[in-house]
Amino acid sequence: MSGLTIGEAIRRIQTASGVEPQEDTVDTLKAGDPSQPLRGVLVCFTATADVIREAAACGANLIVTHEPTWYSHLDETKGLEDDPVYLAKRALVDGHGLAIWRFHDDWHRRRPDGIQEGMLRRLGWPAPADGGHGAVVQLPEQPLREVVRQLKERLGVSHVRVVGDSEWIVSRIAMQVGAPGGERQMQAAMRDDVDAVLCGETVEWMTAEYVRDAALLGRRRALLVVGHFHSESVGMDYLAEWIAPLLGGAPVAYAASGDPYLYL
Numbered sequence: 001m002s003g004l005t006i007g008e009a010i011r012r013i014q015t016a017s018g019v020e021p022q023e024d025t026v027d028t029l030k031a032g033d034p035s036q037p038l039r040g041v042l043v044c045f046t047a048t049a050d051v052i053r054e055a056a057a058c059g060a061n062l063i064v065t066h067e068p069t070w071y072s073h074l075d076e077t078k079g080l081e082d083d084p085v086y087l088a089k090r091a092l093v094d095g096h097g098l099a100i101w102r103f104h105d106d107w108h109r110r111r112p113d114g115i116q117e118g119m120l121r122r123l124g125w126p127a128p129a130d131g132g133h134g135a136v137v138q139l140p141e142q143p144l145r146e147v148v149r150q151l152k153e154r155l156g157v158s159h160v161r162v163v164g165d166s167e168w169i170v171s172r173i174a175m176q177v178g179a180p181g182g183e184r185q186m187q188a189a190m191r192d193d194v195d196a197v198l199c200g201e202t203v204e205w206m207t208a209e210y211v212r213d214a215a216l217l218g219r220r221r222a223l224l225v226v227g228h229f230h231s232e233s234v235g236m237d238y239l240a241e242w243i244a245p246l247l248g249g250a251p252v253a254y255a256a257s258g259d260p261y262l263y264l
């Protein structure tokens with residue numbers, strides 16, 4: 001037992017992030033009672049039914065998730081009230097007395113962006129001077145296929161979707177982890193000081209087609225798409241490590257929810 005309540009644990013994480021609290025945030029409790037004593041924390045990219053079962057099995061009663069639990073950015077449950085998937089998941093969470101808290105906005109708003117920092121640490125790539133989301137990382141000049149090899153090997157991705165040519169020499173990589181939207185990804189590709197844009201989830205009809213046309217019109221840019229899970233999970237694995245010393249000795253673990261896709 002940590003001597004902390006769930007609510008106190010959440011406040012400690014928020015305070016340690018150094019980010020000014022804001023009213024307009026998705027970082028709220030999605031289930032559970034903050035006055036309950038904290039028994040343990042399971043950190044994840046998204047609280048799938050399997051992650052919820054794992055939390056219960058390991059005795060944790062707080063899940064810290066990056067993505068929504070109820071399938072929309074604000075976790076609104078309107079329209080889901082009678083849905084069997086929603087009801088079964090809600091019963092699973094409530095039945096085990098679990099709290100689910102989302103830590104998304106402030107982990108990204110922290111400087112450096114916690115998700116991006118976790119990914120760069122895993123990749124062994126240098127931290128950019130501006131550590132905010134969307135920073136450009138400077139690597140030694142190398143063929144695009146070498147960057148892809150590192151992504152596959154170090155992030156455990158089986159496939160990277162690429163727009164561009166694997167033999168192009170690149171060095172300046174714009175970090176567009178997660179799903180910041182097609183416009184922001186396009187703006188990254190439009191910059192003069194970027195060779196490749198590294199995306200989590202992209203917008204195919206915007207970003208991918210812009211990058212394809214750019215090359216066809218003599219302005220060489222590459223797009224690397226690793227998927228949303230693989231672009232942010234290591235940043236949540238890093239969060240687990242980062243919060244462990246803050247919570248009065250409560251056990252903290254990371255659960256890999258995994259990529260939702262099979263590649264058949």
Ligand SMILES: [Zn+2]
Nearest residue numbers: 066115178232
């Ligand atoms: Zn994110």
